[in-house]
Amino acid sequence: MIPPVAPSALPPRGAPPAARRSRIRGGCLAFAASVCLLGGVGTVFAADEAATVSIREMRFEPAALTVKAGSTVRWSNDEKRSSHSVLFKGEGGLESDRLLPGEQWQRRFDKPGRYPYVCGPHPEMAGVIEVQP
Numbered sequence: 001m002i003p004p005v006a007p008s009a010l011p012p013r014g015a016p017p018a019a020r021r022s023r024i025r026g027g028c029l030a031f032a033a034s035v036c037l038l039g040g041v042g043t044v045f046a047a048d049e050a051a052t053v054s055i056r057e058m059r060f061e062p063a064a065l066t067v068k069a070g071s072t073v074r075w076s077n078d079e080k081r082s083s084h085s086v087l088f089k090g091e092g093g094l095e096s097d098r099l100l101p102g103e104q105w106q107r108r109f110d111k112p113g114r115y116p117y118v119c120g121p122h123p124e125m126a127g128v129i130e131v132q133p
């Protein structure tokens, strides 16, 4: 049960409600932090965290992923029927095996840079891994 707040505990009308305002600001910060944690855009994974790209409905999700150098990125085929691959055309055509539904493939990124990729059998499916120093 929450005890009722005595009127004298509230800041007087007209005066800057400092106590109330700081409490609100703290709430906003907590909210912003949770948005950052949940949002895919701008999320940077540390080297020891696993970053996973889900493949479903003919898309890489998230299509753009930022990781720290030394990170391993795992692709997981979460489709019901379609098989896919992960093909990096820029690196001599490094390509995963064909991933059947439920299969995964992973690769480590040691060098900072931009690594665009597509799906071998479905070149319209595209994604990019940004590797930060």
Ligand SMILES: [Cu+2]
Pocket: 083, 084, 085, 119, 120, 121, 122, 125
């Ligand atoms: Cu595909």
